[in-house]
Amino acid sequence: MKLKAIIEDREQExxxxxxGGRVHAEVGGRVYDLELxxxxxxxxxxxxxxxxxxxxxxxSHEAIDVSLHERNYAVTIVDPKRLRVGSDAHGHQHGLxxxxxxxxxxxxxxxxxxxxxxxxxxxxxxxxAMKMQNEMKSPRKGVVVSINVKPGDTVNAGDVLAVxx
Amino acid sequence: xFRKVLIANRGEIAVRIIRGCRELGIKxxxxxxxxxxxxxxxxxxxxxxxxxPASSSQSYLNIDAIIAAANSVNAEAIHPGYGFLAENADFxxxxxxxxxxxxxxxAEAMDLMGSKTSARRVAVESGVPIVPGxxxxxxxxxxARDTAEEFGYPVMLKAAAGGGGKGMRLVTSSxxxxxxxxxxxxxxxxxxxxxxxxxxxxVERPRHIEIQIxxxxxxxxxxxxxxxxxxQRRHQKVIEECPSPINDPDLRRRMGDAAVKIGQTVNxxxxxxxxxxxxxxxxxxxxxxxxxxxQVEHPVTELVTGFDLVREQFRVAAGEALSFTQDDVRWVxxxxxxxxxxEDPANNFFPSPGTIxxxxxxxxxxxxxxxGVASRSEVSIHYDPxxxxxxxxxRTREEAIERLRRALDxxxxxxxxxxxxxxxxxxxxxxxxxxxxxxxxxxxxxxxxTVEDPPEEHVDLAMIAAAIHHSRNQQxxxxxxxxxxxxxxxxxxxxxADGLRRWRKS
Numbered sequence: 001m002k003l004k005a006i007i008e009d010r011e012q013e014x015x016x017x018x019x020g021g022r023v024h025a026e027v028g029g030r031v032y033d034l035e036l037x038x039x040x041x042x043x044x045x046x047x048x049x050x051x052x053x054x055x056x057x058x059x060s061h062e063a064i065d066v067s068l069h070e071r072n073y074a075v076t077i078v079d080p081k082r083l084r085v086g087s088d089a090h091g092h093q094h095g096l097x098x099x100x101x102x103x104x105x106x107x108x109x110x111x112x113x114x115x116x117x118x119x120x121x122x123x124x125x126x127x128x129a130m131k132m133q134n135e136m137k138s139p140r141k142g143v144v145v146s147i148n149v150k151p152g153d154t155v156n157a158g159d160v161l162a163v164x165x
Numbered sequence: 166x167f168r169k170v171l172i173a174n175r176g177e178i179a180v181r182i183i184r185g186c187r188e189l190g191i192k193x194x195x196x197x198x199x200x201x202x203x204x205x206x207x208x209x210x211x212x213x214x215x216x217x218p219a220s221s222s223q224s225y226l227n228i229d230a231i232i233a234a235a236n237s238v239n240a241e242a243i244h245p246g247y248g249f250l251a252e253n254a255d256f257x258x259x260x261x262x263x264x265x266x267x268x269x270x271x272a273e274a275m276d277l278m279g280s281k282t283s284a285r286r287v288a289v290e291s292g293v294p295i296v297p298g299x300x301x302x303x304x305x306x307x308x309a310r311d312t313a314e315e316f317g318y319p320v321m322l323k324a325a326a327g328g329g330g331k332g333m334r335l336v337t338s339s340x341x342x343x344x345x346x347x348x349x350x351x352x353x354x355x356x357x358x359x360x361x362x363x364x365x366x367x368v369e370r371p372r373h374i375e376i377q378i379x380x381x382x383x384x385x386x387x388x389x390x391x392x393x394x395x396x397q398r399r400h401q402k403v404i405e406e407c408p409s410p411i412n413d414p415d416l417r418r419r420m421g422d423a424a425v426k427i428g429q430t431v432n433x434x435x436x437x438x439x440x441x442x443x444x445x446x447x448x449x450x451x452x453x454x455x456x457x458x459x460q461v462e463h464p465v466t467e468l469v470t471g472f473d474l475v476r477e478q479f480r481v482a483a484g485e486a487l488s489f490t491q492d493d494v495r496w497v498x499x500x501x502x503x504x505x506x507x508e509d510p511a512n513n514f515f516p517s518p519g520t521i522x523x524x525x526x527x528x529x530x531x532x533x534x535x536x537g538v539a540s541r542s543e544v545s546i547h548y549d550p551x552x553x554x555x556x557x558x559x560r561t562r563e564e565a566i567e568r569l570r571r572a573l574d575x576x577x578x579x580x581x582x583x584x585x586x587x588x589x590x591x592x593x594x595x596x597x598x599x600x601x602x603x604x605x606x607x608x609x610x611x612x613x614x615t616v617e618d619p620p621e622e623h624v625d626l627a628m629i630a631a632a633i634h635h636s637r638n639q640q641x642x643x644x645x646x647x648x649x650x651x652x653x654x655x656x657x658x659x660x661x662a663d664g665l666r667r668w669r670k671s
Contacts, residue, residue: 014632044633046630056523057631058579058580059638066634070586071619126348130548134513
C-alpha cells in the first residue's frame, strides 16, 4: 500500500507491503526488510538484522501515537486513495493566534478586555482544572480580537478561549 | 493490633496502606466515590464502601459518610493516607468521637502544626530558626503589599491552611503581587475552605530538605533522616531522594535534632515530616512547615532505613511503642523517587486525564513501584493526577541513577501523557547527576535542555508501525496540519522545530 505519513508537519511517502511475518517498506527512498511479530494488540515488534524494535501503538483523536525506544511519535497516516488531499478545513488564518483550553475546566477569571494590546506571555484567561489554576498566556504580541468566555463558564479541551491578532 | 481498618483515601496511597494491612493480618476496607468503583484500590481491598459522588467534597472529604462507612463494616480504625482529610483535625476528632482510632497524631498536635502561623510559633518555642515572615494571617492586600516592601522581593505567598503547593505563589516584584494574592486566595479557598494567606521572605536558591520523624504514646520521638525534595514544579515535589546529595553526618544530626525537638514540643505521635529550607551557600536551615501525616515520598526513607513506616503507624496507633530507637536507625545506600503524573511536560505540566490503554511497569533489582492504576484504568479529572511512584535503590547515588534510567526506559504508559519523558531527560542531566539541586532546578533545566534528534531509522520504523496499524483498522484518517497551537509549551515547539530541521537535512 502506498501512503503518506506526517510527523512534525512534514510529509513522507511510504510504501509498505506485509507478507506473512515480514514487512517490506520503502520510506523516502530508504528500504526496510523487517520481521514482524504482534505479541499483543497494539504491539508491533520489528526485528531488523537481529536488532529489536518494539512499537507500542495507540490511537488518539488526531493521530496514531507510536512509542518506540522511549520516544513518542504522533503519526498521521493519509491514504491518497481515500482522501482529497488539500481540503484542510482546520487551517489557521495567518496572523491569528487562538488560545485554546488544553483540557476541560472552568473559567475563573478573564484578565483582559477585547481590543487590549498584549505582550507575548501576557495572561489572558485563568482556567481551573483538577484543582489547579492555570493562566493561559498570549503566545505572541498583538491585539485581543475576541474573548469567547466569561468567568464561571465550563470549557472543553480545544475550545477557543480568546484570539490574538 | 487492629482487626479491621478503613482507609479513607484512594489511588496509590490506599493501595500502599492496604499492603501494610495484609502483612499484619488486618482486614482492609476501601472507600470509593461513584467515579472510582473499578479503581485499583477497591480491587485490592477486602471490603469496599461507596461514600458519595465523584466530586471529592462529597466523597473523600465527606466526614459523615466516611465515619458511617467505618461503622457499617465495624472497622476499628481509620487511616487517612495523605491529602484529603489526612491533616484535618476536625476529622480526627470526629473519628475519636465515633469511638474509632485515628491513625495519625492527636487532633491537638494537628491543630498546632496544621496552621502554618501557629507551626511557626511552635518552631520558635522549640528553638528552631524560621524564615522571616508574618506570624499571623494577612488581613488585607494592603498588609501584604506593605509587608512585602518591608521584607523586600522576592516573597512567597502561602495558604495558612495549606500544603501541596496549592494557594502558594512566588512573587518577584510588586506589580505581580495583586494577581498572585487574588489567585492564591481563590486557590486556598477552593482547596482548603480557608482563604487566609501569610507571607514570607523567599530564600534564594533554597534546597527543600525534610526530616522524617516518628513518635509514639510512650514519649519516644525519633528521626529517620532527611529527604531532599528540591526538584519541584508549581511548588510540588516531583523527585525526592534520601540521603540528600549534600548530606553529612553533622548536618543530618543538627536537622534531625531540630525536627525531634518540634515533635517533642507538640507530643507528636505517629509519622510526621518537618520541612526545612536550606541555603545552598551557607547550609543554614529554616523551619518551613510540618506535615502531620505519612508523606507521598516515604518510600525513599523506607528503602534506605529498612523500616516500614505504615507498619509503625499501625503499631503506634494501637498504643504500642515504636519497634526501634534512634540508635537502631542506619542509612544504607541511596534511594530516588519520581512521581509519575498524568501531565504533559511539553505543556507546562498541564493535567492529561484519560484512559490508560497500556501499562508496563519496570521491575528487577532495586526497583519499587507504588501504583494506583492498572491497564485500562481511567485517570479522572476529579482527582490528583499522580498515578504512581517509581522508587529505586542503589548502594551509591550513581548506582541509583543508573537504575533509575533503566527503570524509566522500561516503563510504558499509553493512552495518557505522563511525566516519564521528563524524568528520562532529568536522569541524564549533568546538574542532576552532580546533585546540584535547588527549587529552581526545573526552570533552569527547561532553559538548558536540548532535544536530540531521534535516529532516522526510528522515525521511519514509527511511521511503518503506524501504517501497519492503519491497515489493520481501515478507518478514514484525515489530514491534519500540525500547526503549533497557542497552548503549546516551549518543549513541544522545540521538538517540532528539531523535527523540521531534521527533515530538511534529509
